[in-house]
Amino acid sequence: MKLIEPSSTPLTEPFWDATRDHRLLVQWCLTCDQVVFYPRDVCPACLGGELEWRDAAGTATVAAVSVQHRAGPGRDDVDGPYAVALVDLPEGARLMTNIVGCDPDDVAVGQAVQVHWHPLSDGRNLPLFEPVIADR
């Protein structure tokens, strides 16, 4: 599957390093006691700078889904239609991702999904999601 590999910054390196070990991290604001995503230098709720990385459970719920019938940025039409979704982690973060491991047209809002690691060229992994086993 062709795709645009994500860039990273010094700030986000812990996130991407953890993907090498199949760990999904989110930032946590120690002042507000709430999740911060995407990663920032400061919490967007309080501008506090005390943020720490925490492991997420790796589960999520589909909040919205759109099947791309023509290849989007970085993709190749030969790979066929694919599902782009926004998913909500139980920790409170919302991520854009792809739902894989099923017919893209079968992905539904409200569906339970779990992380599926897609290898990148430099040893990092991209967090995709797939239906939880019981649903497949």
Place this chain on the structure above:
Amino acid sequence: MIREALDDAGLTIGDVDGVCYAGMATGLAEYLGVHPRFIDGTMVGGSSYQLHVEHAAAAITAGLCDVVVSVYASTPRSDRKRGQPQQFGPQPGPNPMFEWEMPYGLRLPMGAYALAASAHMARFGTTSEQLAQIAVSTRQWAGLNPWARYRDPITIDDVLASPMVSSPLHLLDCCLVTDGAGAFVMTSAERARDLARPPVYVLGAATCGDHQMISQMPDLTTTAGAISGPAAFAMAGVGPAEVDLLMGYDSFTITALLHLEDLGFCAKGDGGAFVADGRLGPGGSFPMNTNGGGLSYTHPGMYGMFLIAEAVRQLRGEAGDRQLDGPEIAVAHGSGGVLSTMGTLVFGTEATR
């Protein structure tokens, strides 16, 4: 375009002392030979021109300047023919989009709106047929506009049979890619009184933005128009029931549906049922996008200028075959980015100022 707008107003370039441009406004000023006392380079995508009106009105009222022009021109259709496709998306450099959205291959802009449509359908039961009706009603208006790119009537089935681009949006749920240009001239009510045309008055104006990337939109089913709309109405001293024409940014059918709800023309979640009887079209009880909209008239990329032009034409009674019967209040509501920045303008006439 600026010359045409100034001619229409009965002003000259020498009268202009304020310039708005969605980008580096000083370049436009230099090109025109204007030494502006007021410069607004606000660039928030398609609703930039709503924000220009808001800022120009504030500047004129505050005495910063007397006559402001804003212009937009873009030729994406010709560019594409010449093999120079315009890029929608982030420019190179550090940008969270490259890390958190770009790897997933979402087609932009339509994919972002498709996600909003997906959420709206799941939460409120909105159907593809209801979204398609917006395209059908808008095309009916386009049939009355000789400048519209697409004028032949379409049916709901035509929309549903058009290729699926980013589900649940079909090709005919999406705006056009056309060349186009527009400009406006603003001055004080006092100065406008003696000019060439009956002035249209800015009764209310408000802005609200709540995200840049679609993955950061707080609620995919409610836009920041739920803030800017009521604020603009409050400034104008009118409510949704008094609006004779809504020019609601229709980059996609779902965009227009969200405006109907967020500006209070129907309840949240009821947009699908609201549009289903065809009331948005010619002869309907709630005319929307009488120029044929971004869906059928024109959409060069940042469509907000055309919302303003059509609202002004209708309020002046210059809209030809599509002219409404004596409208006195028109709303031009712009959406920029990916449902990111909303700008609401309430326009009136001499009778409603």
